[in-house]
Amino acid sequence: MSSTLIVLNLKTFLESTGEGAVRIARSCREVADDSGIDIAVAPQFCDIYRVSSQVDIPVYAQHLDSVGAGSFTGHAFAQCIKDAGAVGTLINHSEYRLTLANIDASVSKARETGLASIVCTNNVATSAAAAALGPDYVAVEPPELIGSGIPVSKADPQVVTGSVDAVRRVNPSVNVLCGAGISKGEDLEAALELGSVGVLLASGIVRAKDPKAALEDLVSRVR
Amino acid sequence: MSSTLIVLNLKTFLESTGEGAVRIARSCREVADDSGIDIAVAPQFCDIYRVSSQVDIPVYAQHLDSVGAGSFTGHAFAQCIKDAGAVGTLINHSEYRLTLANIDASVSKARETGLASIVCTNNVATSAAAAALGPDYVAVEPPELIGSGIPVSKADPQVVTGSVDAVRRVNPSVNVLCGAGISKGEDLEAALELGSVGVLLASGIVRAKDPKAALEDLVSRVR
Amino acid sequence: MSSTLIVLNLKTFLESTGEGAVRIARSCREVADDSGIDIAVAPQFCDIYRVSSQVDIPVYAQHLDSVGAGSFTGHAFAQCIKDAGAVGTLINHSEYRLTLANIDASVSKARETGLASIVCTNNVATSAAAAALGPDYVAVEPPELIGSGIPVSKADPQVVTGSVDAVRRVNPSVNVLCGAGISKGEDLEAALELGSVGVLLASGIVRAKDPKAALEDLVSRVR
Amino acid sequence: MSSTLIVLNLKTFLESTGEGAVRIARSCREVADDSGIDIAVAPQFCDIYRVSSQVDIPVYAQHLDSVGAGSFTGHAFAQCIKDAGAVGTLINHSEYRLTLANIDASVSKARETGLASIVCTNNVATSAAAAALGPDYVAVEPPELIGSGIPVSKADPQVVTGSVDAVRRVNPSVNVLCGAGISKGEDLEAALELGSVGVLLASGIVRAKDPKAALEDLVSRVR
Numbered sequence: 001m002s003s004t005l006i007v008l009n010l011k012t013f014l015e016s017t018g019e020g021a022v023r024i025a026r027s028c029r030e031v032a033d034d035s036g037i038d039i040a041v042a043p044q045f046c047d048i049y050r051v052s053s054q055v056d057i058p059v060y061a062q063h064l065d066s067v068g069a070g071s072f073t074g075h076a077f078a079q080c081i082k083d084a085g086a087v088g089t090l091i092n093h094s095e096y097r098l099t100l101a102n103i104d105a106s107v108s109k110a111r112e113t114g115l116a117s118i119v120c121t122n123n124v125a126t127s128a129a130a131a132a133l134g135p136d137y138v139a140v141e142p143p144e145l146i147g148s149g150i151p152v153s154k155a156d157p158q159v160v161t162g163s164v165d166a167v168r169r170v171n172p173s174v175n176v177l178c179g180a181g182i183s184k185g186e187d188l189e190a191a192l193e194l195g196s197v198g199v200l201l202a203s204g205i206v207r208a209k210d211p212k213a214a215l216e217d218l219v220s221r222v223r
Numbered sequence: 224m225s226s227t228l229i230v231l232n233l234k235t236f237l238e239s240t241g242e243g244a245v246r247i248a249r250s251c252r253e254v255a256d257d258s259g260i261d262i263a264v265a266p267q268f269c270d271i272y273r274v275s276s277q278v279d280i281p282v283y284a285q286h287l288d289s290v291g292a293g294s295f296t297g298h299a300f301a302q303c304i305k306d307a308g309a310v311g312t313l314i315n316h317s318e319y320r321l322t323l324a325n326i327d328a329s330v331s332k333a334r335e336t337g338l339a340s341i342v343c344t345n346n347v348a349t350s351a352a353a354a355a356l357g358p359d360y361v362a363v364e365p366p367e368l369i370g371s372g373i374p375v376s377k378a379d380p381q382v383v384t385g386s387v388d389a390v391r392r393v394n395p396s397v398n399v400l401c402g403a404g405i406s407k408g409e410d411l412e413a414a415l416e417l418g419s420v421g422v423l424l425a426s427g428i429v430r431a432k433d434p435k436a437a438l439e440d441l442v443s444r445v446r
Numbered sequence: 447m448s449s450t451l452i453v454l455n456l457k458t459f460l461e462s463t464g465e466g467a468v469r470i471a472r473s474c475r476e477v478a479d480d481s482g483i484d485i486a487v488a489p490q491f492c493d494i495y496r497v498s499s500q501v502d503i504p505v506y507a508q509h510l511d512s513v514g515a516g517s518f519t520g521h522a523f524a525q526c527i528k529d530a531g532a533v534g535t536l537i538n539h540s541e542y543r544l545t546l547a548n549i550d551a552s553v554s555k556a557r558e559t560g561l562a563s564i565v566c567t568n569n570v571a572t573s574a575a576a577a578a579l580g581p582d583y584v585a586v587e588p589p590e591l592i593g594s595g596i597p598v599s600k601a602d603p604q605v606v607t608g609s610v611d612a613v614r615r616v617n618p619s620v621n622v623l624c625g626a627g628i629s630k631g632e633d634l635e636a637a638l639e640l641g642s643v644g645v646l647l648a649s650g651i652v653r654a655k656d657p658k659a660a661l662e663d664l665v666s667r668v669r
Numbered sequence: 670m671s672s673t674l675i676v677l678n679l680k681t682f683l684e685s686t687g688e689g690a691v692r693i694a695r696s697c698r699e700v701a702d703d704s705g706i707d708i709a710v711a712p713q714f715c716d717i718y719r720v721s722s723q724v725d726i727p728v729y730a731q732h733l734d735s736v737g738a739g740s741f742t743g744h745a746f747a748q749c750i751k752d753a754g755a756v757g758t759l760i761n762h763s764e765y766r767l768t769l770a771n772i773d774a775s776v777s778k779a780r781e782t783g784l785a786s787i788v789c790t791n792n793v794a795t796s797a798a799a800a801a802l803g804p805d806y807v808a809v810e811p812p813e814l815i816g817s818g819i820p821v822s823k824a825d826p827q828v829v830t831g832s833v834d835a836v837r838r839v840n841p842s843v844n845v846l847c848g849a850g851i852s853k854g855e856d857l858e859a860a861l862e863l864g865s866v867g868v869l870l871a872s873g874i875v876r877a878k879d880p881k882a883a884l885e886d887l888v889s890r891v892r
Contacts, residue, residue: 009296011293011294011295011296012290012291012292012293012294012295012296012298012300012303013292013293013294014292014302017292017300017302017303017306018302018303018306018307019306042296044268044298044299044300044303045267045268045269045299046268046269046271046272046284046299046303046304046306046307047272047303047307048269049269049270049272049273050272050307061269061297062296062297063296063297067235068235069235069236069237069240070234070235070236071234071235071236071318071369071370071425071426072234072235072318073232073234073235073265073285073286073313073316073317073318073319074284074285074286074299074313074316074318074319075235075267075318075319076267076268076269076297077235077240077267079237079240079241080235080240080241080267080269080270081269083240083241083242083269084241084269084270084273086269090296090297092545092546093296093297094296094547095294095295095296095297095298096296096297096298097545097546097547097548098545098546099538099543099544099545099546100538100543100544100545100546100549100567100572100575100576101540101543101567101568101572102543103546104568104569104571104572104575121546121547122547122550123550125550125578125579125580126546126547126550126578126579128578128616129546129550129575129576129578129579130546130575131578132571132572132574132575132577132578132612132616133571133572133575134571146294147294166578170574170578170616202294203294315768315769317770320768320769320770320771321768321769322761322766322767322768322769323761323766323767323768323769323772323790323795323798323799324763324766324790324791324795325766326769327791327792327794327795327798344769344770345770345773346773348773348801348802348803349769349770349773349801349802351801351839352769352773352798352799352801352802353769353798354801355794355795355797355798355800355801355835355839356794356795356798357794389801393797393801393839455742457739457740457741457742458736458737458738458739458740458741458742458744458746458749459738459739459740460738460748463738463746463748463749463752464748464749464752464753465752488742490714490744490745490746490749491713491714491715491745492714492715492717492718492730492745492749492750492752492753492755493718493749493753494715495715495716495718495719496718496753507715507743508742508743509742509743513681514681515681515682515683515686516680516681516682517680517681517682517764517815517816517871517872518680518681518764519678519680519681519711519731519732519759519762519763519764519765520730520731520732520745520759520762520764520765521681521713521764521765522713522714522715522743523681523686523713525681525683525686525687526681526686526687526713526715526716527715529686529687529688529715529716530687530715530716530719536742536743539742539743540742541740541741541742541743541744542742542743542744592740593740648740649740
């Protein structure tokens with residue numbers, strides 16, 4: 001059985017850039033310790049080394065290209081991401097969509113490099129499709145709810161239960177996260193009740209007045 | 224008058240990833256000190272902080288997105304690149320082409336963030352076009368010569384002189400670098416004689432048996 | 447049970463542009479009549495109306511964007527493709543890859559406009575993924591074999607049988623085509639024996655000395 | 670001296686798709702005849718042949734890829750566009766942005782195929798850059814005003830005069846069009862007074878209650 005996972009996408013918010021990324025990672029570490037729930041952060045590429053070398057927390061990249069070693073400029077190379085201290089990566093976030101062929105190649109590249117992979121999707125059909133590629137997680141996020149403050153678990157619970165069912169049918173070893181509009185303890189609780197194993201979230205925590213308090217609220221209803 | 228500049232693009236070569244990036248940056252630092260010629264490195268995003276915090280050398284990003292602070296995932300945000308210790312960035316490398324509108328926006332973003340900008344181009348016409356956007360440098364590189372070992376200064380000197388002339392006509396405050404196939408002292412010497420102020424290079428140094436010796440050869444004919 | 451389908455992609459070959467597209471469509475029509483096997487053509491957008499208004503043959507677009515009616519420039523709008531006389535469309539050809547979200551949206555757009563959809567894929571995993579989106583056909587084509595003259599049915603039969611199996615598991619109502627290197631009667635025969643319902647092909651016919659003779663050979667072993 | 674040019678982008682509006690494209694092209698033809706002002710239409714790819722074979726009017730494509738004859742699927746090949754009856758093409762419309770290298774290659778491809786080229790830009794800097802590539806026209810359109818109903822000639826006249834000046838400096842043989850929010854006779858009059866030789870427009874005419882009356886108003890103040 002898979003344990004609950006919270007992944008905090010730090011995006012390019014000023015609050016979570018540079019030293020801000022380290023600061024928020026520390027809060028995540030503390031809340032994870034107190035609650036016993038796994039919390040990972042996904043900082044910008046330039047901040048991965050900085051965070052991973054200063055905070056003992058699982059770090060995910062925000063994106064992974066499927067390029068190998070060689071003549072590639074500006075790309076996110078799996079080995080470099082791993083050397084910088086990351087343990088996994090988001091793939092195909094709604095703010096960085098990839099071709100189907102590249103999602104497949106990025107999932108394979110993550111696997112062979114020893115990075116966990118979370119493929120983001122936008123509906124039940126693409127969740128099923130992503131599951132066929134064998135990532136560790138599929139994270140379903142209706143784009144129109146991202147950053148909206150309206151939790152997917154309330155606004156569109158069927159997209160979560162539908163994705164859980166479809167992913168299970170296509171590839172039962174893939175776990176489902178959900179995201180979009182998630183920020184409170186009741187949202188996480190609802191997400192788990194709908195069959196997901198955790199959440200992917202961002203602004204609701206990063207841009208909260210007190211991110212640590214927001215994290216504490218987020219985990220408050222799960223044991 | 225502009226002084227000579229060498230920019231070493233570390234691409235995603237295994238030799239210049241992670242600790243390798245730090246090692247090669249140290250060699251650049253030593254050769255720069257001995258020769259008095261400016262040498263900068265352009266490591267992968269994940270290695271910028273690592274290199275800049277350990278080696279006293281100008282660090283460039285390999286790419287810059289024009290995104291601001293906010294809801295952007297997987298993008299290269301100027302402030303984060305700067306916070307990680309970079310002083311400039313490549314833009315529109317032939318391995319990471321951007322739309323014209325995005326090149327313009329990235330140059331502006333670099334300028335307002337205090338990062339130097341090097342816009343890569345592929346021929347005289349696009350060099351002139353890039354100059355109109357007001358970057359610090361235009362680096363002209365015929366794609367077919369990149370990584371070929373055949374120096375642009377020998378194979379296609381007119382693309383360098385033509386770019387120098389065209390850039391001067393459009394915007395005299397922009398300097399021209401040239402690249403593609405550059406690795407030896409005679410290549411750099413020829414590049415300067417053709418009117419460029421320096422070179423952008425990669426595999427010829429990074430993948431040399433002895434990168435430091437290759438760098439020493441590269442600067443040997445310039446004083 | 448699904449009947450055999452041959453789809454001839456006219457690409458941007460000079461031989462199959464403008465009047466050439468009409469000419470080759472006529473040959474397809476004649477061979478289809480003689481053999482009783484369905485043959486469709488996929489001309490360039492600009493040639494769809496020209497072909498469909500002069501030849502009684504199923505016409506597919508080479509690509510479909512998921513845009514609706516409105517402020518979109520340069521895009522392939524489903525209604526316009528249909529009005530021009532097409533009955534279906536390729537989606538995600540290896541020469542025009544789309545994001546997963548766009549493949550899904552294009553398949554939906556094709557369905558709601560009454561166009562048949564053929565989603566191209568590159569391996570077993572992406573074939574399974576594409577099947578989850580519910581297109582009419584998945585056409586698996588290993589990119590390295592496209593235009594090679596080496597038939598996929600010989601060089602990599604497992605990618606065909608693997609795709610047929612995987613697609614059946616994910617969505618049994620989706621049929622599999624195969625492509626890449628197909629040009630002869632024995633290739634089509636092998637493709638059908640491997641479980642596909644037909645082939646997607648291009649240069650082997652279009653650039654043959656005598657396209658009509660090549661088509662006659664192609665269908666010669668199937669009844 | 671260049672005469673006034675009006676280019677009507679038909680986009681993917683339902684009103685200007687299929688038979689609608691032919692209908693609106695006929696209105697353009699009539700108003701051009703009555704006024705003596707050149708009016709061109711830019712229909713969707715699938716409608717180029719249909720319009721050009723039925724209406725005696727200059728037809729532009731909405732986009733051009735720089736691909737040649739060969740193995741390209743879904744691309745806009747210059748020769749096919751020309752064979753379908755087009756005399757020119759938009760390039761880099763704000764709804765279909767291209768890389769700088771591709772804009773350059775598309776302008777060259779248009780020139781060698783005998784198609785006029787209109788490169789769209791978003792501000793003074795990119796207008797100057799586009800002029801360096803030597804197209805027939807640069808059409809400057811601030812994206813935020815496109816489809817707004819607020820004419821660029823009123824909201825941002827400096828972007829027009831600035832582009833006219835910058836383009837003249839970089840390449841005096843290139844003419845400037847302007848666009849975004851243009852729909853009335855006073856808008857066209859203002860556009861010409863600001864130094865442009867004409868306008869690129871779309872929804873203001875296509876989606877007008879009576880497109881022909883809107884066209885008549887558009888040309889009413891120019892002689």
